Amino acid sequence: QKVSVEVLDHLEHLALVDFRDAEGVERLQKAIQFADQLHEVNTNGVEPMDSVLEDRCLYLREDDVTEGNCTKELLKNARAKVEEYFVAPPGNIPLPKLEERETFLQGS
Amino acid sequence: AARGCAGVWRRACQRGAGGPAPRGQRDVSCNARGGAVPAGKSGLAPWVPVVGLEIHAQISSNSKLFSGSQVQFAAPPNSLVSFFDASLPGTLPVLNRRCVEAAVMTGLALNCSINKKSLFDRKHYFYADLPAGYQITQQRVPIAVNGSLSYSLCIDNKMSQMVTKTVRIKQIQLEQDSGKSLHDDTRSQTLVDLNRAGVGLMEVVMEPDMCCGEEAAAAVRELQLILQTLGSSQAVMAEGQLRVDANVSVHHPGEPYGVRTEVKNINSIRFLAKAVDYEIQRQIEELENGGTILNETRAFDSKLGCTVPMRDKEGKQDYRFMPEPNLPPLILYDAKSLPANINHQQVVNIDWIHERLPDLPSVKRAKLVERYGILPEHSFTLLNEDGLTEFFENVVKQTQMKPKKVIGWILNDLLSYLKQHSLTVKESPVSSCVLADLLNLLEKKEISSTAAKQVLAELWKGEGKTPLEIVKEKKLELIQDQKELEQICQAVIDGQENE
Numbered sequence: 001q002k003v004s005v006e007v008l009d010h011l012e013h014l015a016l017v018d019f020r021d022a023e024g025v026e027r028l029q030k031a032i033q034f035a036d037q038l039h040e041v042n043t044n045g046v047e048p049m050d051s052v053l054e055d056r057c058l059y060l061r062e063d064d065v066t067e068g069n070c071t072k073e074l075l076k077n078a079r080a081k082v083e084e085y086f087v088a089p090p091g092n093i094p095l096p097k098l099e100e101r102e103t104f105l106q107g108s
Numbered sequence: 109a110a111r112g113c114a115g116v117w118r119r120a121c122q123r124g125a126g127g128p129a130p131r132g133q134r135d136v137s138c139n140a141r142g143g144a145v146p147a148g149k150s151g152l153a154p155w156v157p158v159v160g161l162e163i164h165a166q167i168s169s170n171s172k173l174f175s176g177s178q179v180q181f182a183a184p185p186n187s188l189v190s191f192f193d194a195s196l197p198g199t200l201p202v203l204n205r206r207c208v209e210a211a212v213m214t215g216l217a218l219n220c221s222i223n224k225k226s227l228f229d230r231k232h233y234f235y236a237d238l239p240a241g242y243q244i245t246q247q248r249v250p251i252a253v254n255g256s257l258s259y260s261l262c263i264d265n266k267m268s269q270m271v272t273k274t275v276r277i278k279q280i281q282l283e284q285d286s287g288k289s290l291h292d293d294t295r296s297q298t299l300v301d302l303n304r305a306g307v308g309l310m311e312v313v314m315e316p317d318m319c320c321g322e323e324a325a326a327a328v329r330e331l332q333l334i335l336q337t338l339g340s341s342q343a344v345m346a347e348g349q350l351r352v353d354a355n356v357s358v359h360h361p362g363e364p365y366g367v368r369t370e371v372k373n374i375n376s377i378r379f380l381a382k383a384v385d386y387e388i389q390r391q392i393e394e395l396e397n398g399g400t401i402l403n404e405t406r407a408f409d410s411k412l413g414c415t416v417p418m419r420d421k422e423g424k425q426d427y428r429f430m431p432e433p434n435l436p437p438l439i440l441y442d443a444k445s446l447p448a449n450i451n452h453q454q455v456v457n458i459d460w461i462h463e464r465l466p467d468l469p470s471v472k473r474a475k476l477v478e479r480y481g482i483l484p485e486h487s488f489t490l491l492n493e494d495g496l497t498e499f500f501e502n503v504v505k506q507t508q509m510k511p512k513k514v515i516g517w518i519l520n521d522l523l524s525y526l527k528q529h530s531l532t533v534k535e536s537p538v539s540s541c542v543l544a545d546l547l548n549l550l551e552k553k554e555i556s557s558t559a560a561k562q563v564l565a566e567l568w569k570g571e572g573k574t575p576l577e578i579v580k581e582k583k584l585e586l587i588q589d590q591k592e593l594e595q596i597c598q599a600v601i602d603g604q605e606n607e
Contacts, residue, residue, distance in 0.1 A: 014232070014426055050227070050431040058436045060454055063169050063206035066176030067190035074186055074194050074302075084185045085299035088236035090291065 003029055008105055009098045016095065021104050152396065155358045157388040158365060159324050160316030163331065164309045165341040166285065166349040167210045173284055173308035174201030174244065181347050185301040193306040195239035200434050207308040208251070208456050210340035211282050212440065214310055215252030217334050217468055218277050222458050224440045226251045228282075228432040233425055236300050237287035245311075247429050250281035251438065257314070258470065259330040260488065261322060270485055275327050276315040285309050304348075310341065316355065316365075320388065321381030328352055329377055333469045333491060345376055352380055356387045358395065366391070366401060371415050373407040383408035387415050472497070480504065480511035489519055495533035496523070499540050506544035509551045517547060521564055537570030546575040559584035 008019060008028075019025050071084055080087035098106060169179055175192040192199035215222050227249045230242040255277035263269040287305035289298045312331065318324050332350060335341040343350040357368035371387055374380045386408075391401050406415040441447070443459040467475070473487035476497070482490075490497045500518045504511045522543065526536060546567070550560045563578045579585055587593055 010426070014428060016234070051433045051436075053433075054436050056436045057454065058203060058438050060205035060208065060456070061171075061176070061202045062453070063171055063204055064176065065171050065178040067171075067192075068177035068188045070189070070191075071184070071186045074189060074191075077194075077196075080297075082297075082299055084187075085290070085301055086186070086236070088289075088298040088300050090293070090296050090298055092234055092236075 003032070005098075005105055012103070012105070013095050018103070019105065025105075153360050155388075155392050156361055157319050157391075158316045158357045158359070158368070159318040159320065159384055159388075160355040160368075161314040161318070161324060161328065162353045162355070163312040163314070163328065164285075164351045165214075165312065165331075165335055165343055167207050167308035167310060168339060168342050168349075169204060169206045169210065169308060171204055171206075172306040173204055173207050173282065175306055176202075177306065179307050180303075181349075183303055185299075186303065188303040189305065193239075193302055195241075201244060201432070203435065203438070204308060205453075205456065207282060208438065208440075209461060210308070210338075211251045211280060211310050212456060212458055212461050213338045213465065214312070214335065214340045215255065215280050216458070216462050216465060217338055218252070218255035218257055218280070218312070220252035220255030220277060220280060222252050222440060223249055224442075224445070224458075225249065226282075226438045226440075228435045228438070229429050230432050231427045231429055233427060235286070235289075236298055237289045237302070237305065239287070239302065239305065243284050243286065244432050244435070245283035246281035248431075250279045251440075252280040253278070255280070257327060257331060257334075259323075259326045261326050262485075270488070273318075273323060273326075275317045275323075278313040278315050280313075281311050283309050283311055316357075321384035324352075324354060324384050325377045325381040328380060329492075330469065332377075337466055337469055337472075354380065354384050354387070356384060356391065357401070358388060358391045366395075367403050369401060369403065369415075370405045371408055372405060372418065373409075375410065379408060379410050382410075382413055383415060386413060390415065480515070482512060482515045486515050486519060489523070493523065493526075493533055499533050499536070502540035503544045503547065506541060507547045507551065509547045514547060517543065521561070525568060538564070538567045542567060542575065549575055549579065553586060553588075555579055555584050555586055559586070 003025065008025065011017060012019065019028065075081050075084065075086070078086050095101065166179075167173070171177060172179055172190075172193065175190045177190040177193055178188045180188060190199075192201065212222055226246055228244055229247040231245050231247065232242040234241060256274050257277055258272055258274045260270045260272050263271055285304050285307040287300055287302040289300055291298055314327065318327060328350075332343040332345075335343040335350075341349055345351075352374050354371045354374065355368045356371060357366040359366040369387060369391070371383050374383050387406070394401060402417075405418045407418045408415050440456050440458055442457060446455065446457060469491050473484065473491060476482060476487040476490060477484055490500055496518070499522070500511075500515065503514055503518065507514065522536065522538065525531075526533065531537075543564075546560060546563055549555050549563075550557060555563070559579070562582065562584060563575050566573070566578045566582070567575065573581070587596070
């Protein structure tokens with residue numbers, strides 16, 4: 001079963017991944033097939049597991065101020081800054097629609 | 109069937125020449141007595157508005173929900189930000205116990221069932237003020253569910269007739285706040301301050317049991333008082349500690365719910381009522397003109413008093429919820445389930461918190477009415493003004509005047525003066541002792557009540573004179589001497605005879 005172009009386009013929008021070429025999409029399909037093996041296990045009456053750590057105790061921290069005050073260090077990572085503010089574009093720049101962007105998915 | 113609210117609207121305005129606000133819009137309140145309003149002369153079927161609220165309350169804590177950075181309003185940009193808050197790789201969330209307690213307190217105060225096991229999830233979307241690209245929230249199993257909030261309304265704007273309503277609380281969940289974006293349109297850029305990123309929030313979801321702006325405002329006001337009483341949030345809307353989004357739709361009785369819109373950017377309780385009423389009116393007009401309602405997000409423009417569509421946020425969002433892999437489930441205990449050998453610092457005991465809940469506003473009001481013999485609507489006003497209850501009680505303690513009489517002076521004279529001059533109770537130039545002194549003079553019949561009002565007017569100037577000093581200065585003492593009174597009366601009578 002192939003993954004449709006609509007789904008691939010949707011994924012590219014949501015996760016900003018770029019499947020780049022047929023090989024990338026093929027790798028995705030193989031990964032899904034591999035995961036499909038999970039369906040062979042009978043999970044009736046079994047609670048789904050969230051993570052291998054789900055039985056651990058959730059540690060509760062005391063409400064003390066122990067961090068912060070490192071503006072300079074944080075701003076070192078910023079490509080652009082204005083008076084200790086990070087600078088970002090005016091709004092989200094959405095990925096152009098499928099027809100309008102350069103992706104190999106167009107040909108599919 | 110029409111849910112909850114019995115309020116039914118009819119189109120109150122004429123077809124007008126447009127303008128941002130529907131013509132003829134007034135502060136419309138619901139028909140609180142119940143029953144559908146019959147179709148008007150125009151033969152139009154009545155409308156049932158439906159209002160639900162999503163409220164985000166910032167948790168009052170020293171540090172953030174998952175990190176040790178300080179929580180503080182108005183600090184230098186990006187100074188209260190840890191590596192985790194900035195979403196630098198290699199950092200992990202560590203849950204703040206105080207935030208859990210705040211959520212449990214709030215859940216208990218709102219009559220919720222507390223989930224002894226709740227889970228954290230990631231909600232993914234892209235925005236400059238959300239550095240991780242996701243928000244940690246509780247989408248699957250939140251900390252508290254199925255509660256209720258009772259609030260009161262005055263019918264027909266008369267304080268004397270109050271009615272109690274209830275709104276169901278769907279759930280309360282713990283989640284992270286995002287940073288702040290400052291839009292610099294001139295330079296076409298956004299400035300991002302992450303001080304607020306990661307601050308703990310309680311999202312309180314109210315079921316659509318309300319039907320107009322007044323109900324929504326009253327419900328939020330009561331929630332605000334509860335949060336402030338508990339101390340779980342300071343809930344000051346002006347500082348962004350309490351944010352309200354309204355979901356509004358209209359339908360005809362007996363028909364399914366209409367399409368709803370979400371209204372954001374509401375900055376005060378007054379604007380909440382206006383925004384909701386405007387949106388209801390707008391939807392009714394739109395539908396009666398043959399239009400349709402889009403399932404969209406709209407922003408309230410306080411200057412124009414209307415709602416406008418928000419910039420299209422790339423269509424319907426797919427948040428791709430997934431369990432937060434770095435946080436195991438949050439387990440809460442009660443007296444019964446408390447394990448024997450456990451570090452108490454690591455345990456949140458629901459029963460322990462329940463026992464220590466302070467008196468909620470509704471209980472405080474009932475106690476005031478019972479203790480002092482004042483009317484229920486008086487108790488509402490007392491609790492509504494910060495510090496007024498203490499002021500009243502202090503005066504009562506220091507005077508022989510009955511509380512039922514004192515309340516008149518507090519609500520009519522003191523409060524109206526404060527309101528006229530935009531002062532808070534704490535800023536009152538007349539203290540409770542000074543007012544008590546004055547009322548004592550009145551009670552002992554040393555002055556008349558007219559004189560007392562004159563003295564009060566003088567006291568407002570805050571010149572430091574005592575009531576007694578002012579009375580003597582202005583010679584306002586009531587003459588008690590029988591002989592003196594006889595002389596005065598005789599003089600008046602004599603004067604009349606001479607004419």
